[in-house]
Amino acid sequence: MSTSSVSVKVLTWEGTLSIERAAELKNELMNAFEASSQVVVSLSLVENLDLSIIQLLASASLEALRTGKSFHLTGTIHPEVAQVFLVSGFLERSTDNARNLEIEFLKRVAGKGAVEK
Amino acid sequence: MIEKFKEAFREEATELLTNLESTVLELERSPTDEETISSVFRTMHTIKGSSAMFGFEEIARFTHEIESIMDLLREGAFIADRAFIDLTLSSRDMINAMLAGSSPELRNESNALVEEFKAHAQSLRDKKMEETRATAEAGDFLEAQPEQTSGVAAPLAMAADQSTFRIRFTPCHDVFLNGTKPLLLLEELRSLGTASVRPISSGVPPLSELDPEKSYFGWDISLSTDRGEDAVRDVFIFVSEDCGLEITRIDAKESEPKLLGEILIEEKIATQEQIQNALEEQERGKKTKEFRQMDSTAASIRVASDKLDGLVDLVGELVTLQARLSRTAGELKDGGLTNIAEQFERLMSQLRGNTMSIRMLPIGSTFSKFRRVVRDLSAEMGKEIELVTAGADTELDKTVIERLNDPLVHIIRNSIDHGIEAPEAREAAGKARAGTITLSAMHSGAHVLIEISDDGAGINTDRVFAKAVERGIVGAGTELSKQELFQLIFAPGFSTAQTVTSVSGRGVGMDVVKREIDSLGGSVSVDSTRGSGTNITLRIPLTLAIIEGLLVRIGNEHFVIPLSSVDGCLEIKREDRCSSNEGRRLLSYRSEVLPYVGVRELFDVPGEAPPIEQIVVVNAHESRVGFVVDEVVGDYQTVIKPLGRMFKNAVGVSGATILGDGTVALIIDVNRLAMNAQQAETRRIKAERGERGDA
Numbered sequence: 001m002s003t004s005s006v007s008v009k010v011l012t013w014e015g016t017l018s019i020e021r022a023a024e025l026k027n028e029l030m031n032a033f034e035a036s037s038q039v040v041v042s043l044s045l046v047e048n049l050d051l052s053i054i055q056l057l058a059s060a061s062l063e064a065l066r067t068g069k070s071f072h073l074t075g076t077i078h079p080e081v082a083q084v085f086l087v088s089g090f091l092e093r094s095t096d097n098a099r100n101l102e103i104e105f106l107k108r109v110a111g112k113g114a115v116e117k
Numbered sequence: 118m119i120e121k122f123k124e125a126f127r128e129e130a131t132e133l134l135t136n137l138e139s140t141v142l143e144l145e146r147s148p149t150d151e152e153t154i155s156s157v158f159r160t161m162h163t164i165k166g167s168s169a170m171f172g173f174e175e176i177a178r179f180t181h182e183i184e185s186i187m188d189l190l191r192e193g194a195f196i197a198d199r200a201f202i203d204l205t206l207s208s209r210d211m212i213n214a215m216l217a218g219s220s221p222e223l224r225n226e227s228n229a230l231v232e233e234f235k236a237h238a239q240s241l242r243d244k245k246m247e248e249t250r251a252t253a254e255a256g257d258f259l260e261a262q263p264e265q266t267s268g269v270a271a272p273l274a275m276a277a278d279q280s281t282f283r284i285r286f287t288p289c290h291d292v293f294l295n296g297t298k299p300l301l302l303l304e305e306l307r308s309l310g311t312a313s314v315r316p317i318s319s320g321v322p323p324l325s326e327l328d329p330e331k332s333y334f335g336w337d338i339s340l341s342t343d344r345g346e347d348a349v350r351d352v353f354i355f356v357s358e359d360c361g362l363e364i365t366r367i368d369a370k371e372s373e374p375k376l377l378g379e380i381l382i383e384e385k386i387a388t389q390e391q392i393q394n395a396l397e398e399q400e401r402g403k404k405t406k407e408f409r410q411m412d413s414t415a416a417s418i419r420v421a422s423d424k425l426d427g428l429v430d431l432v433g434e435l436v437t438l439q440a441r442l443s444r445t446a447g448e449l450k451d452g453g454l455t456n457i458a459e460q461f462e463r464l465m466s467q468l469r470g471n472t473m474s475i476r477m478l479p480i481g482s483t484f485s486k487f488r489r490v491v492r493d494l495s496a497e498m499g500k501e502i503e504l505v506t507a508g509a510d511t512e513l514d515k516t517v518i519e520r521l522n523d524p525l526v527h528i529i530r531n532s533i534d535h536g537i538e539a540p541e542a543r544e545a546a547g548k549a550r551a552g553t554i555t556l557s558a559m560h561s562g563a564h565v566l567i568e569i570s571d572d573g574a575g576i577n578t579d580r581v582f583a584k585a586v587e588r589g590i591v592g593a594g595t596e597l598s599k600q601e602l603f604q605l606i607f608a609p610g611f612s613t614a615q616t617v618t619s620v621s622g623r624g625v626g627m628d629v630v631k632r633e634i635d636s637l638g639g640s641v642s643v644d645s646t647r648g649s650g651t652n653i654t655l656r657i658p659l660t661l662a663i664i665e666g667l668l669v670r671i672g673n674e675h676f677v678i679p680l681s682s683v684d685g686c687l688e689i690k691r692e693d694r695c696s697s698n699e700g701r702r703l704l705s706y707r708s709e710v711l712p713y714v715g716v717r718e719l720f721d722v723p724g725e726a727p728p729i730e731q732i733v734v735v736n737a738h739e740s741r742v743g744f745v746v747d748e749v750v751g752d753y754q755t756v757i758k759p760l761g762r763m764f765k766n767a768v769g770v771s772g773a774t775i776l777g778d779g780t781v782a783l784i785i786d787v788n789r790l791a792m793n794a795q796q797a798e799t800r801r802i803k804a805e806r807g808e809r810g811d812a
Contacts, residue, residue: 019293022329029324051300052293055321056329063324087303089314089336109318 009036010074014045019052029060037069043098044075049084058109073102122295126171126355127216133160134216137209139485142492145202151191157205158187159351164212167355170301175224176215182231183208186238195241204234206489279310279343280366286353287317287335287361294330297356303336305352310342335361422515425476432472433756437775439465440754444777466754473659478518480558480565481509486522487529487556494533501540501550502533507557513565517657520637521567524630528569528653529554531627536573536651546648548572564639564681565659570652576645578602584611603643607631635788638664638679638771640737666774666784668753669733669746671717672724675782676746677755677774682787684734684741686749689713691728702798706734706741713743714794716785719769737791744785757784769793 009032017025032039041057057073064071075098082101085091090105137160144153161184169177183205190197197205211227284306288299306312317335321327340349346366353362439461446458484506495502513521537543537552544550554571578599585591585605597605605611609628634641638658645651658664658681666677687706702713713732716722732743755774760767771786 019330022293026324026327026329033324050293050298051332051334052329055318055332055334056324056327058318058321059324059327059333062321066323084300087300087307087314088334089303089316089338108316109321 007036008038008040010040010042012042012045016047017049017053019050022052022056025053025056026059029056029063033060033063033067033069038072039064039069040072040074042075043073043077043081043101046081047078048080051084051088054085054088054090057105061106061109073098073105077101122297123171123173126167126173129355130164130167130216131213133164134209134213135482135485136160138206138489141202141205141209142488144197144205145199145492148197154187154191154197155345155347158184158191159347161187162348163351163354166301166305166352170298170355173215175219175227176212179208179215179227179231180212183234186234189238189242195238195245198241200237201241204230204237208234279341280345281339281341282346282349283363283365283367284338284340284349285335285361285363286338287320288332288356289360290328290331290333292332292360299332299334299336302352302356303338306338306340306349309344309348309352310340312338312340314338339367425515429472429476432469436465436469436754436756437777440777441779469754473514474512476515477512477659478515479510480513480518480521480567481506483518483522483525484509484556484558487525490526490529491533491554494530495537498533499539500533500537500552502537502552502554505553505555507555508559511558511560511565513558513657514659517637517659520633521655521657524633524655525556525567525569527627527630529556532569532571532573532651536571536575538574542574561656565657567655567657568652569655570650572650575647575649575651576603576606576643577647581605600643603645606643607641640788664755664757664784666753666755667733668750668776668782669716669731669744670748670750671720671746672722674720674722675750675776675780676716676720677753677782677784678733678735678744679784679787680752682735682737684736687732687734687743689730689732689745691726691730704732704743706743709741711741711743712794712798713745714790715745717745717747719790720783735787735791737788740791740795742787742791742794744790755782755784 011028011032013025029039029041039060041060061071063069077096077098079094079096082091082094082096085101085105086094090108091101092104095101095104137157140153140156140160144150144157147153161180165177165180165184168174168180187205189195190201195201207230211223211230214223215227286299286302288297292299303314307314315337317337318333320333320335322333327333342349346364349364353360353364356362439458443458443462446454487506488504491502491504532554537554538546538548540550543552552571552573554569557568559566581602582591582597582605585608586593588608588611590605590608590611591597607627607630611628631641634655634657640656642654642656643651644654664677665680667680667683669676669678685706689704693704702715703710704713705711711734715726717724717726726745727747730745730747731749732745733749734741734743757772758774760770760773764770769786769790770783771789772784774782774784776782
């Protein structure tokens, strides 16, 4: 986890993420939202994740919508991570680009309005 | 928490495996029955899915392999032969072993089994293909329609049977915590056919309100598959009931009319959106209805058996207490109290009946196990045997059923080994090659009769007698009735098999059977006709915990005689007893000779016998015996308390009970005492004959 600027908080998640870490990651996100107006989660180093983490991402994007802040995904998506999004129906075609993932994912989670730069 | 779910999985899996065994045996009988084949497949599939979900990777991997083989069978790639059934049964046993725990050896074994199974399936497949080709060629030659006769037609026909399901799956909030992985379920659904999965995330709250360990997602899935509704439902079999799950078949068959919504859209009367909204509303309505139904249809629950045992113990205590209350009320002669005591008694007897019925299980679960025993043993012995069962739904106390298992296995083994002849011998005797063992159960009063009969050679009484003499069980010159000869096979250390086989013939079988049945308070009787078969009947009490007894008094002591064995009561005057005492202790009862035993002498009860004594006549071992007591007090419902280890060897007593006034009464072991009395009588007669012979 590192901070690249005052207003943008980038969270770099790593490894295999599952329910055991959901609470910890939620706190991380909450703190980030409190500290800055733009929160970015980098998924490059995430090797696998489960539904609770996807739910966390969905919930974070809703939080951003509600508070007028912004939330984005970034990085290169690991194939296994993409597979989880595929199986659970949040993604239609496999992608390694977090931006593509974000567009499709947020469209499904929060409606089209959530997808803006 | 996960551990708890693993345990539940183990339990469910064991149940599935038990059913699988009988299904596989069913498959052997009708190898082409599609319903049976898909049932086997479904079971494997369910075990695979759920074991993966609960972290039993080894089982999942193994079952996956077996499932693929079953899939081939289902597609009609070949027909199961005996070796295939053997391998399927071995696989079932393997899964069972893996459930208990994993080890490197087990892993190797399972791998070897998979290889063997695959190779066999392949060979069957090749054979079938060759046959198909041959048929097809012949068909071509005859200008028939080869696709109707070829085995390849089956999967084609199935593919035409596509149907689409709409599945709405909303896992309950704690789904992440209880070990169910919705992802795996979705993956499995996708493997069934073409699925479009649409997540529903409208329930997800913003981050600040989110409990990160709860699940808020749901899914709308539309799945097109040729596997049928059962396969779809099977995916969700381990999903707990409070999860929202709706499975609707939306295009059952082509001939079925189109859905109203589709027509409306086609005719442009309504827009897709309107329909969707209406449908969702409908579905919501359906859901509430389903929830309401679910409440009322929760018809059965699983309860740990030790909780039941605890309940039975408590009811037992209450029965005793109730007896004391009735007695006290009687002594106090208080009308109000007597009224309460009577009402209490009535309720108590209902409560007792209800509690006992909770513990009743159909005996069929035991029966299905024997199918496997018969199958495996008859193959080993080179005999052809069919097991026919009847009355599988007869209910018996759970503990009784458990304890019946071993005796029944012994008896059936004996029937297979000694009873049913080899096929050639049967043909020579003019019988069908295959022998039949019939296992049946039926209610008879407070007892259940279990009958094991075979159409084998029958008991060779000459050989039985010769053997008994050789073993020193009876003297060489003894004359025995047919019944007595049959009873010899239950003598300890008796075996008539000429060679010791792995099946029976170690001579430990039948006396163990007898002892076990005796300890259950039951009895064994044998009937046999040379050349046409043997019939063994077990008479087992419905329950072990509570008996209806006849309370009797000798001096100041009370005893209980199980009411189920009581035949009648009569009086005997002291002078009659004295005169008969000189000779034999016999009297005439219903124009039969009745031997009798004085309970006073038997248990050394102090005091003088009254001038007129009572004789309780009981049925034991196919004959009647009388017990002389001072007074018959009356009917007495009683809870059996086991005697301590110190009294384990006490002869003639099977337990004890606490009476209304708090004193202890012994329960008389009728069978044992009757046997002793008869033996004593036989000895006496023999001694007399001997004397006369000398004179």
